[in-house]
Amino acid sequence: xxISKNKKSEPKILVFSSSAISDPGIDMAGSxxxxxxxxxxxxxxxxxxxxxxxxVVHAIQQGFDxxxxxxxxxxxxxxxxxxxxxSAAIRMAQDLMKENDISPKRLKMSGICSVCAxxxxxxxxxxxxxLEKLDxx
Amino acid sequence: xxxxxxxxxxxxxCGGNISDYVNVEEVVEGVKNEPGxxxxxxxxxxxxDAAQQLMIDEIKEKQLDGVVVASCSPKxxxxxxxxxxxxxxxxxxxxxxxxLREQCSWAHTNDKIGATEKGxxxxxxxxxxxxxxxxxxxxxxxxxxxxxxxxxxISGMRAALxxxxxxxxxxxxxxxxxxGGWALKTALMGPEAQNGPDIAEKxxxxxxxxxxxxxxxxxxxxxxxxxxGDFNVKVRLNDDSEVTLNIGAIIVTxxxxxxxxxxxxxxxxxxxxxxxKDFRKMLNDGKLERNGKPIKDVVFIYxxxxxxxxxxxxxxxxxxxxxxxxxxxxxTAKTLHALEEKTGQTVNQYHxxxxxxxxxxxxxxxxxxxxxxxxxxxxxxxxxxxxxxxDGKLLVKVQDELDGNxxxxxxxxxxxxxxxxxxxxxxxxxxxxxxxxxxDGFLNEIHIKLRPVETVIDxxxxxxxxxxxKTLAESVASxxxxxxxxxxxxxxxxxxxxPLIAKVYEDKCTWCDECLKACPYGAIEKNVCxxxxxxxxxxxxxxxxxxCVPVCPHDAIDIEGFRDDQIIAMIxxxxxxxx
Numbered sequence: 001x002x003i004s005k006n007k008k009s010e011p012k013i014l015v016f017s018s019s020a021i022s023d024p025g026i027d028m029a030g031s032x033x034x035x036x037x038x039x040x041x042x043x044x045x046x047x048x049x050x051x052x053x054x055x056v057v058h059a060i061q062q063g064f065d066x067x068x069x070x071x072x073x074x075x076x077x078x079x080x081x082x083x084x085x086x087s088a089a090i091r092m093a094q095d096l097m098k099e100n101d102i103s104p105k106r107l108k109m110s111g112i113c114s115v116c117a118x119x120x121x122x123x124x125x126x127x128x129x130x131l132e133k134l135d136x137x
Numbered sequence: 138x139x140x141x142x143x144x145x146x147x148x149x150x151c152g153g154n155i156s157d158y159v160n161v162e163e164v165v166e167g168v169k170n171e172p173g174x175x176x177x178x179x180x181x182x183x184x185x186d187a188a189q190q191l192m193i194d195e196i197k198e199k200q201l202d203g204v205v206v207a208s209c210s211p212k213x214x215x216x217x218x219x220x221x222x223x224x225x226x227x228x229x230x231x232x233x234x235x236x237l238r239e240q241c242s243w244a245h246t247n248d249k250i251g252a253t254e255k256g257x258x259x260x261x262x263x264x265x266x267x268x269x270x271x272x273x274x275x276x277x278x279x280x281x282x283x284x285x286x287x288x289x290x291i292s293g294m295r296a297a298l299x300x301x302x303x304x305x306x307x308x309x310x311x312x313x314x315x316x317g318g319w320a321l322k323t324a325l326m327g328p329e330a331q332n333g334p335d336i337a338e339k340x341x342x343x344x345x346x347x348x349x350x351x352x353x354x355x356x357x358x359x360x361x362x363x364x365x366g367d368f369n370v371k372v373r374l375n376d377d378s379e380v381t382l383n384i385g386a387i388i389v390t391x392x393x394x395x396x397x398x399x400x401x402x403x404x405x406x407x408x409x410x411x412x413x414k415d416f417r418k419m420l421n422d423g424k425l426e427r428n429g430k431p432i433k434d435v436v437f438i439y440x441x442x443x444x445x446x447x448x449x450x451x452x453x454x455x456x457x458x459x460x461x462x463x464x465x466x467x468x469t470a471k472t473l474h475a476l477e478e479k480t481g482q483t484v485n486q487y488h489x490x491x492x493x494x495x496x497x498x499x500x501x502x503x504x505x506x507x508x509x510x511x512x513x514x515x516x517x518x519x520x521x522x523x524x525x526x527x528d529g530k531l532l533v534k535v536q537d538e539l540d541g542n543x544x545x546x547x548x549x550x551x552x553x554x555x556x557x558x559x560x561x562x563x564x565x566x567x568x569x570x571x572x573x574x575x576x577d578g579f580l581n582e583i584h585i586k587l588r589p590v591e592t593v594i595d596x597x598x599x600x601x602x603x604x605x606x607k608t609l610a611e612s613v614a615s616x617x618x619x620x621x622x623x624x625x626x627x628x629x630x631x632x633x634x635x636p637l638i639a640k641v642y643e644d645k646c647t648w649c650d651e652c653l654k655a656c657p658y659g660a661i662e663k664n665v666c667x668x669x670x671x672x673x674x675x676x677x678x679x680x681x682x683x684x685c686v687p688v689c690p691h692d693a694i695d696i697e698g699f700r701d702d703q704i705i706a707m708i709x710x711x712x713x714x715x716x
Contacts, residue, residue, distance in 0.1 A: 014711065024212065026240055027212065029244055030239035030240055033244070035248075038248050042240050045704075049687075050686045052687050054692075055701075055705070074576065077583055080574070089688075
């Protein structure tokens with residue numbers, strides 16, 4: 001069996017999600033059969049504060065069009081200042097992206113809580129549109 | 138990898154939950170030639186006993202050194218399959234679960250081809266992670282058979298007694314000189330007219346007699362070090378002497394403070410406007426008079442300091458419901474009525490409420506209060522009652538929602554404010570324990586439903602109103618829940634911790650102390666290794682959240698299970714072309 005070459009290609013997004021907070025939110029989107037693009041791949045991590053800037057750059061260099069960090073936000077069970085720490089990691093990642101001639105617009109972050117299913121799907125749809133625009137320029 | 142891995146990949150149909158939308162046979166085809174894959178196949182229900190046995194047999198027979206199950210969310214069955222791996226003699230940390238249902242088949246029921254392609258990439262990423270996995274062992278810590286309980290209100294005393302009855306040594310410390318907490322200061326309590334001081338004194342007597350309990354009053358925690366099962370704490374006593382204790386777990390039952398109204402809030406500061414607790418004292422003394430005059434009309438105002446909205450005058454609103462006040466106030470209505478009957482003095486009661494939250498069986502208290510003749514008027518938070526003074530009496534204006542919002546004026550001898558609970562200010566204790574707080578300012582549990590008395594600090598539990606507003610019964614229930622968790626931990630004698638924590642690469646580390654600054658758990662220490670200084674991770678304190686990882690300028694720190702090489706390999710596998 002082989003897969004027939006697929007449909008129109010959509011921007012590919014890599015999501016780093018946090019296993020305690022945003023993963024349940026993304027799971028919930030699936031449980032509710034809310035549809036988003038199959039070009040969204042997800043890698044779970046313990047906490048969004050631990051995303052390494054080099055991973056973001058590597059993902060884009062390998063062919064992802066954008067990276068989305070589904071952050072723990074204020075619900076983080078580990079760090080009360082998780083949003084600040086995640087933002088700091090994002091700023092470092094944006095700097096590294098610029099150094100590598102990658103538009104920082106290819107990186108997005110938003111807090112995705114454990115019941116933020118709608119929110120996640122909206123973010124994916126919006127981000128794909130933004131990435132499409134970015135690539136048509 | 139130096140040596141070739143032998144990985145088993147099992148793709149689950151989940152009945153049809155996965156295979157109706159993801160072609161699981163194509164997923165197997167797409168991954169079976171990945172490096173390291175020894176066997177790849179599907180199962181109808183991977184979690185079934187039969188399928189688990191088949192996998193166990195295969196792991197043993199083919200001597201697999203890694204297993205990937207692509208099925209439901211790891212939230213459901215990660216521990217199931219870790220257990221299966223262990224039974225097969227495989228290290229559970231060489232097992233990887235791929236979320237092929239919640240994050241693939243169910244999210245893409247409209248795109249079977251896309252879902253199958255995504256599925257292949259998800260499983261490939263799982264394999265890539267598994268190839269780089271290695272055997273890890275849980276961090277085993279011996280636990281000390283003793284506990285520290287902070288705060289000797291009803292919750293703390295009840296916890297201390299139950300732990301002591303289990304045969305554990307208990308150190309109960311109380312900041313005040315007197316134990317008993319709020320109950321000691323509250324006379325009759327709803328819903329069943331128990332006497333607060335009686336309850337408290339019975340517990341105090343038992344505590345003083347109990348061989349396993351050491352009670353310290355006028356005592357404060359000044360230092361805490363160590364980790365779950367083996368903490369060292371220092372307690373300062375009121376004569377400034379200090380005791381050092383070695384304990385296995387801590388229960389925090391520091392309780393609440395009452396809300397103190399702002400000047401002018403519902404007439405606060407005006408003669409005749411009192412808090413519920415003071416009115417209850419008055420009833421307990423059996424006198425229905427104020428300034429020598431008999432009381433004829435009493436107005437109760439509910440939700441004072443609870444369920445607040447942010448306004449100019451209220452910058453930090455208490456947005457929560459304090460839970461106990463509706464029952465306490467309607468119960469006070471009953472107590473007042475009983476006193477009326479006893480003295481023959483008539484008192485008109487007006488209860489101005491927003492919503493009556495006498496939930497569960499406390500509802501009967503509300504019903505009895507109404508049957509006794511208390512009048513209930515409902516106000517809208519947009520139009521709160523206004524209290525002023527007129528002709529030596531208090532004048533309360535309220536728009537009754539239940540009566541067409543007509544403004545009603547009540548002349549009152551006494552206005553009783555039903556004030557809510559506030560988180561207690563315990564700055565020095567907060568600094569020592571580092572328990573996260575909720576947005577309401579109370580101590581926060583890990584999960585309100587699933588782990589309701591545990592905190593992110595392993596071995597530190599919370600109970601009672603330190604955690605959130607609660608009734609006394611609810612406080613005791615949570616305190617006994619904390620006892621069950623503490624007892625389970627300490628009676629076992631040891632605890633196994635997840636080894637998915639930070640690790641330092643000695644060759645890369647230059648001790649710049651960035652990781653130390655990033656770690657809120659004190660899990661990093663400076664260590665001398667040969668002739669250089671490097672960071673060292675204290676396994677029992679590290680939470681493995683990874684805050685230290687992005688801040689390390691030398692890529693010298695990783696989280697096990699989420700190591701740099703694993704994540705890079707997962708990214709590469711996720712984007713590989715489907716042939």
